Amino acid sequence: MNYSKEIDKKWQTKWKEQNLYKYDPNAKGEKFYTLEMFSYPSGAKLHLGHWFNYGPSDSYAKFKKMQGYNVFHPMGFDAFGLPAENYAIKTGIHPEDSTLKNIDTMKRQLNEMGGSYDWDYSVETCMPNYYKWTQWLFVKLYKAGLAYKKEAPVNWCDSCKTVLANEQVINGKCERCSSVVERKKLSQWFFKITDYAEELLDGLKTLDWPESTKKVQINWIGKSEGAEVTFKGESGDFEFNVFTTRVDTINGVTYIVVAPESEIVQKITTPEYKEGVDNYIKETAKLNEIDRLSTETVKTGVFTGAYVINPINNDKVPVWIADYVLEDYGTGAVMAVPAHDTRDYEFAKKYNLPIKRVIESKDGSDSKLPYTEKGILVNSGKYNGLTSEEAKQKIVNDLSANNNGKNSVNYRLKDWLVSRQRYWGAPIPIIYCDRCGEVVVPEEDLPVLLPYNVEFRPDGESPLKKSEEFMNCTCPKCGGKAKREADTLDTFVCSSWYELRYPDAKNDKMPFDKEIINKMAPVDTYIGGKEHAAMHLIYSRFMTKVLRDLGYLNFDEPFKRLVHQGMILGPDGNKMSKSKGNTVSPEEYIEKYGSDIFRIYLMFGFDYKQGGPWDEKGIEAMVRYFTKIEKLVETVSSYDKKDIDIEVTAKYKELLRLKNQTIKAMGTDIDNFQFNTAIARSMELLNKINEILREDDVNQKVIYNTVVTFIKLIAPLAPHFAEEEWERLGYTTSVHKEAWPDINESELNGGTKEIPVQVNGKLKMRICVDAGMSNEEILKEIKNTKEIIEIFDTCNVKKEIYVPGKIYNLVV
């Protein structure tokens, strides 16, 4: 193999000189915005995961360009965040210094990969020219009433000294350091994503996304339709609502449960039960997430002393508090129907509360309690005999007639907590003035700069609080002394709009020009890991919808099509990690083989959407593949291309047919991110060419042209290598400016094809027919075959099946 990393360098230099990857918004061709999730510049170098994400995606972008699109394929860095800060705490190196250095290295390596990025359209979220607009976004949300502050129990990681989003808590533990997460009350900023719950759910229908990812989002949003029912205190001195999806079971309510944290509790608890209730509240507050999990099956609770009246049957039922009811879902209170709910059943058994059956199965069989299916109502007065569905409707009607209830929808989705008690993030643009209170920073004063010299070692306080220079400011309203908000924004805020910044990345007057973004967006193909299914991908959708409603965008969804790449595991089949010692570094391979060998092996050796354990054995196969191509180019470069009118024999018709099939199939394969099969097909074509070359009557013109096409086909997959071979074929312009080869229909239909013939569903023979023949002609040809006539003569043919152009089957 001649190809090596030196060839990579040669072309990288030339491409740079030629400005090959300069993006021109006015170039011809339909716009095509293809984007990979930008990366976090944590380590100093690109790891295998980066390569697997970005290499094939870049090939895809190059392919789309060959197809004639004006491809926009930017790259940037999600540069704020915990790891840089943790690294700084450990080493003393300032996050800004390490991050900027990492970005430089990664940019260089992405260029060395042969990536088609125009760095003039790039974002680095930690730079003031970017986070100014992240803050602007906050201001806009604030003014629209979509950002608010609230005291809330949050997930606190005592090791990282920070609040975690629900999504960052894995099984009650911190996603980064795995220490146990505690509950703590802090005043926090929230974005009102719940306002968009219904639209976020609805919009999924329009998206070309993997179904599994849509399901994750549907689950995350967690829409649940039911009813709200009002229960009044027995003496009418208080009332509260419960949410239920099974209002048909309301006659089976034997008690009510309220979340311990709920405000209602204080109002309703009777003096004699106060002590027990207070103790219980204190106990549960102490429980952290882990304890709550471990007590999963053991439910606890106490009686409040209060009774309420069931609005449907006037039963008097006790009110309990128990920690299996969550404060922040529904109304924080539930009607307990132990006969028809597993949790209520367990609880009732434990505390000897009555169990009243009100639903029977439809087939009347003697079903066991708790019976959680729908069925026929019993013990329910006038509702007896109705089905669950009928009863639901009737009961809600009756309730609402008396103002005691109504249909209601609940979502599991919670508002997005965006405050972080951390240094390395965008400061929240809020000022607290003694006189004016909470004041949002005026847009013209943005950005609120993140100071460089700050003590960011964690002690439970926000690091910015310790910077006088940062904290002290004047109130924009009254000019008096004021303090800044010391918290920074969740980095998911930074990444919730970056795709909108790329097309107009240098605009210093606004986050993006409306006209430019509306032309360029949405992203046509978005590529990234499925670990972002719930967070990033929901936040971005939310932000797009908010900006649309504020009049900045005229589209509803940021990412039209979504593709998830798989993950390359360590050779042992486990996730790569330094602690397991199973990491694989791309560098040694690139050093040894060159970047195209590595890139194409990643594409050929793994299913892009699936990934798999790393195995380097196949890499040598790629060397063989390249060597064969080099030899072939060597052979044909001496050919007489002017050699015009040679008869194209059957063998060559076959070759031309295969060539066109390959063009077609590789196109659809690359479009579907099936690089492995695309490359396999190119190998088939290569093998066919070589097979013909072994014989002696070479049609130089046909072979030469086929090789030219072949190099074009592999150009997006092996950019440096193809460029080199293209030059060796005598071309002086870049192969990356070539168009994807057209399909020649007559060549595609030339040559012959085989029709399988089955008897009783078993393959018996294949009949060779002219590929250009009509389906009827083929059938005629088949029936004229000696063997088929023989079968008809000797056997009793019961049935004859002919799938036009595909298969012929006889049942005898």
Next chain:
RNA sequence: GCGGGUAUGGCGGAAUUGGCAGACGCGCCGGACUUAGAAUCCGGUGUCUCGCGACGUGAAGGUUCAAGUCCUUUUACCCGCACCA
């Protein structure tokens, strides 16, 4: 518990709407070249069988002329959510 995914040779993996199972590659076996090896090239390679042929896509059943693909039941592993009323 709920939701989703995966299962095909010794291995990685292919198989439009049901239509030739195992493409392509690795590995292995044989041959050529070589003093020898490496490299390269050629041929073979699902299982059983000398062969004819039979069997074969996690397991069991079903639909069909025809099933890796559709239906029912089931097993193993992986991922997401998880007291959501």
